[in-house]
Amino acid sequence: MDVQIAVLCDAAADYNGKLCVMGSFDTIMARQFPVVHPFCSLALRIIFRDTDEGPHQMRVTLINEDGKSLLPKIEPKLDIRLPDEMFFATSNLVFNLQGLRFEKPGQYSIDVTLGEKMIARVPLQVLEIKAGPAPA
Numbered sequence: 578m579d580v581q582i583a584v585l586c587d588a589a590a591d592y593n594g595k596l597c598v599m600g601s602f603d604t605i606m607a608r609q610f611p612v613v614h615p616f617c618s619l620a621l622r623i624i625f626r627d628t629d630e631g632p633h634q635m636r637v638t639l640i641n642e643d644g645k646s647l648l649p650k651i652e653p654k655l656d657i658r659l660p661d662e663m664f665f666a667t668s669n670l671v672f673n674l675q676g677l678r679f680e681k682p683g684q685y686s687i688d689v690t691l692g693e694k695m696i697a698r699v700p701l702q703v704l705e706i707k708a709g710p711a712p713a
Contacts, residue, residue, distance in 0.1 A: 578623060578624065578626065578629045578691070579623070579624045580621065580622070580623050580696050581623065581624060582596060582621060583621050583689065583696075583697035583698075583699050584598060584619075585601065585602060585617055585618070585619055585620075585687060585699050585701060586598050586599060586600050586601040586617065586618050587599050587600030587602070587616075587618070588616075588617075589619075589620035590671060591671060594667070595669075596620060596622045596671075598620050603700055603701055603702065604701070604703075604704060605702075605703045606704050606706050607679070607704070607706065608706050610681050610682065610705065611680045611681075612678070613676055613677065613678050613679075614676075614679070615675065615676065616674070616676075617674050618672065618673050618674065619672040619674060620669075620670075620671050621689065621697065622669050623696070624665050624666070625657045625659070625665060625666050625668060626659075626665050627659050629657050630657050630658060631656070631657060632656050632657075633654070633655045633656075633657060633691050633692055634652060634655075634691070634692060635654070635691050636650075636651065636652050637652075637689050638651070638688050639677065639685060639686075639687050639701075640686050642684055642685070647677070647685075653670075655668075655691075683702075683703055684700070684702050685702070685703060686698050686699060686701060687699040687701065
């Protein structure tokens with residue numbers, strides 16, 4: 578298995594087997610906390626080979642600096658099957674995330690595991706915009 582793409586973005590979609598990604602980012606800026614990021618997507622493009630065939634449990638978590646998960650359970654089950662004539666199969670997965678709440682600035686990550694193996698970690702920093710001097 579190879580993860581070709583793992584990105585946090587404004588929006589993503591699978592369009593006839595093509596992964597379309599719009600506005601990838603790794604930083605959220607806020608003037609005050611807590612802050613809620615209204616909508617974003619986690620986009621994954623994974624190549625599976627015949628050695629990956631069978632059932633798999635995936636887990637997606639948003640982890641804060643204390644190791645606490647900030648998302649409800651996202652645990653899709655995958656059943657990988659390759660037709661005989663294929664050398665590999667590509668899967669585009671899009672997880673739409675709404676209302677992400679951050680209590681304070683810090684370093685976060687979106688971790689993706691398949692079974693017990695972490696297959697992707699997408700870093701995210703949430704920063705506070707410091708008030709500058711008043712304009713003259």
